[in-house]
Amino acid sequence: MQFTQLKRSFILCLLQAFSFNSQAATVLVAVASNFTKTMTEIAEAFEKATGHSANLAFGSSGKFVSQLENGGPFEVFLAADASNPLKLEKSGLAVDGSRFTYAIGKLVLWSAKPDLVDDQGQILSTGSFTHLALADPKLAPYGAAAMEVMKNLNVLDKLQPLFVLGENIAQTYQFISTGNAELGFIALSQVIGKDGKITEGSGWVVPENLHQPIMQDAVLLKKGEENPAAPALLSFLKSPEAQAIIRKYGYNLAGQP
Incomplete structure (x- = not known):
């Protein structure tokens, strides 16, 4: 009897693990270079929490916009400013309403x-x-x-x-x-x-009164609309776990001192 129960429990665990892995996806993310260390750590936490993985590419926000305008494959964009994600939204390359400030740079x-x-x-x-x-x-x-x-x-x-x-x-x-x-x-x-x-x-x-706030916005790109890992990553960026990592690297958060 005990053996049968153990066998059933083992099979159930296998089925759950299979289900978890079968739903896992990979998202291709364009990330501003300043966020390299931070996003690398967040990506590891994201995979542990969701089973999804993130392939990260790092570079300048302006270069990424140019790539995206020429058919770049990225599904999520983490910029070092607010204007570039807004530009992509207006041009139809990003999903309306998905843009938000994930960090304020120093x-x-x-x-x-x-x-x-x-x-x-x-x-x-x-x-x-x-x-x-x-x-x-x-x-x-x-x-x-x-x-x-x-x-x-x-x-x-x-x-x-x-x-x-x-x-x-x-x-x-x-x-x-x-x-x-x-x-x-x-x-x-x-x-x-x-x-x-x-x-x-x-x-x-540098004191923040010497320059405009470096509002860093994230946005879901049109190529990521059908990929469950893309909105999942954006949601994870708003989680307490991700925000603690962001703060650890010296960033401020929107709406928080």
Whole structure:
């Protein structure tokens, strides 16, 4: 009798596991480079929670929009701004009503050299450097925010000849970390540690009043409408588990202090 019950329980578990796996799907996601570490961790949690998996591609928001306008295969888009997802929605490439702000980014002036960048960003005025890296402001919202900061500090004209432009925020980080630029503007999420502080080098977290908020929006793309993993991922981004990961990497959340 006990053996029969055990056998039935075992078969039931197998059927449940089979059902879970048979419903699992994979979603192809275009992710802004600043969100690389964060989204990699979220994708792992998403798979554990839902059985679905996410294939992630990282790059600049502007480049992804260009790819999507030319038939790119992505099903979900996590941008570094709000304007690019809105543009896709208006052009019919994204699903109406699916767009929302998943994170609010923080900009940091960072150097791999300890003590080079002071905690007030005064080095931008002193000009004691020869190369300043930032993401191409035409392609990357963090680069556009950096331009706005320098303009508001009245140092843009003086610093512009020193610019080293990265195609995206990941390449910008590489320029700085390898010494090709002494310092530069990147996302706080790229250098933040578990204690919420910058892990290495030196940096100045740019006050939010020096640039427009970096509202990062996600949107369901038309190619993901029939894929159950696509809306599931967007729903998971709103979950307490995902939001805790987002906060851990230094982002703010919409509607929360």
